[in-house]
Amino acid sequence: MRDSHIDWDRFAGELNGIRTITSGGQLRGRSRDFSWYSPILNEQLKDCVADLIVFPRSEDDVKRIAALVSRWRVPLTIRGGGTGNYGQCVPLQGGVVMDMTDLKQVVEIGQGSVRVEAGARIGELQSAVRASGQDLLMFPSTLRVATIGGFIAGGYAGVGSIRHGILKDRDNVRGIRVVTVEDVPRVIELQGADIQKVHHAFGTNGIITQLELTLKPAQDWLHTITLFESYGDALRFCTAVSTPELDLYLLTSVERGFAPFYAHLGERFPHDRHAVFAMVSPQSIDAWRELAARHGGVESQCMNAHALEEHGLPPAYECAYNHTTLQALKTDRQWTYLQIAHPQPFDIELSERLAQEFGDEIYWHHEFARQFGEYRVFGIPLVRYTTAERQYEIMRIFESHGCATFDPHVVTIEDGGMKEIDHAQIDFKRLADPHGLLNPGKMRGWEELAAGTLAD
Template identity: 30%
Template sequence: MQTTTALDALIADLRALLGDDGVSTDARVRERASVDGAKMSPVILELLPLGLADVVAFPTTAEQIAGCVAAAVAHGVPVTPRGKGTGNYGQAIPMPGGLVVDTTRARAIVEIGDGWVTAEAGATMVAIEAAVRETGQELWMYPSTAQSTIGGFLSGGSGGTGTIVHGANHQGFVVALDVVHAVADASLLHVDGENAQAYVHSYGTAGILARVTVRLEPLQDWHGFYASFDDQHTAFRVLREIGRLTPAPRLVSADPAAIAEALPADDALPDGRSSLRAILDPAALDAATALVVDAGGTVEDLRDGPQASLKLSVLSYNHPIEWLQKSDPGTYVHLEVGGDALVDRLDEVQAVIPGGLLHIEAGHTVPIGMLAGVYEGPERLASVIAALGELGVGVHNPHQWNVDFEVERTIALAATTDPSGLLNPGKLNPDYAGPRKGAIR
């Protein structure tokens, strides 16, 4: 809890800026603004609650986001940015309390150009995608949680639909940013090119994203493609081959029957069979069909239109594991994994953890996925990570809220942009000694 004097002064300033409807100290609002999807992690679940906001602000423009940060800095109150709270590991939880800036009302799509779109941080990915489609364009990529905000995806996400071609969201997706530093008279600062990349995937610890410009590409007529197989080995081998087709897919996902059966019921996901799902260019449909049939699989359905693609997107990346967890609460933990060993040494990979089940995606260069298994404590999880490394599997342990991407660069930047350590405190820890070796990002 911050000092009463500082909080009262901050709340008064925020009400002057945003009006009474734009500021809340209600306990229920503060509680909702202080959690994210961290319950997906049994490691973090053991540590919750991690913090509780003292006040929540709801700016409606990028300029008001900057004004909220300026007010917090003036009164020495920590500030944590928040989008939809769809992150899974506590990055949006206000560990020291203070101010949470909920950006979801700052959702204007400011301008759409040839190959780019500018939107405020609270605009959702699905809304941006729908808007740019009207101009014959589409986003380079969007996360599996398509209702996430663009600011949240750039601050805490990595990849998703479109990653096969374009890589992660720090690999050219961002054209420019308007960011806010925690300095006296904080205001919008425009950065572009390489200077903008330093703020991506840093959880707002070096600057809060208020407005963003990201890349578009020409709209394609994507088709949803569903196939099934007797066994997961075949499904995974075919996934790797489909991921290498030209034109490249926008997404390819596959699951063993045990995970597929936990997904929402769909005639294209038959019980007892491994599932492969893809978003394909029409020019690749014949080749994908041949790969499935030649491997003894069955093409279950073809679906067209943007809603078909969206449905497949939300059944990718973390989401199948979330559905698996819902089917058997309290059982599963997961790790982010990558490499050809996921296909070539599948049985060995799944055997490193009790009840091992692998969800897999066609990645930018190699298959990537989520390995789930029975949670037996953090020490056992560390031994699983070591065993995967011996198999040639790249591993990222997501069960921590500390910035673990370009850490030294972010620390150096934050020394200038956040000299008092007010931006999302607890998330940029220079003494953090967690698992980075072999990270797949």
């Protein structure tokens, strides 16, 4: 519902020279993200619509918008490509949605780093750094649509994490430039460990306008599919190749239930086999094949990006991470998903027992990655949705076996992650968003602080 106390036409008029949308279907369209992956969030957020969409083209535009929002005391939600799954860019209280996709300049590519504006599409950024002979350390499976600012503000890990760790790992993100929401906005440059004050904060405590990211020399990755008769064998193979001796950029396992969602792969992923999708360096492919054969694996594809394009085939990363959920939902909307972190060492026999227990209610999908230097196994299983109660019962079963669950059916930072209040992020919000206007409702710690219930 539009806030009847605000004259939105007058508000938009004060942004003379900056493109705005105050009515029509785009208000609803740009108030949504991929939270429809969750039937729970889809129902909860269906009526959340912005009152105005605004499109800055420069950091000066961002400062003008931030100043006006501060003076009028209206909510401000930051939006990138809208590929987030948790309602990060859905305006819970209406107000202004700032679409950052016109703020997209690659400012500077150096040896080992790139400075880029927050609204740049990651696919276009990757093409630009590739032209310099370098690669991004990691990206989401939705890189064609997602923006780099949205990935840093809402992401955790991604394609490349088997090689470079998660976004929080040291030096993956070198610097973040932030605009405050005040009557006279300031620009704050965060470096080193200080970037964690705004990383994965859902745009609740500062407007990210630029980022500096680490780059590595480019590799001509081979996109492989390896097939197995049992999912346990696929998991044992993935555990065996999770070693520094093999240079990998992606390592994903999915059970055979996913095959109908990838019908375009044909015999590369038949219905009676489980699959491992990977990106392997040419230097490691012989050792990779030797280990695959030892574990009963049969290679059904091995091509570089150029060959995939010639054959009209998707890259391996579009068969990984939450692209698996997206492909399933294109076919059948009854599915949703969960996110879990398995305890280490990874217990494959436990995974096999859970697979038997849940049967066709769950299709198994695992991502192999590093986090803070250690190899980890994350599950992103598809779940046949019935009720919210059953969804949370499944999560409790995982937790009873020592798995950490990351709830993808809530909008708050804390409840979807480690269930802990990040006091450093709240302290930075006091500095950068003193009136609490940025993405209200997404930072539970701030709401508790406002209510006087947050413990020091």
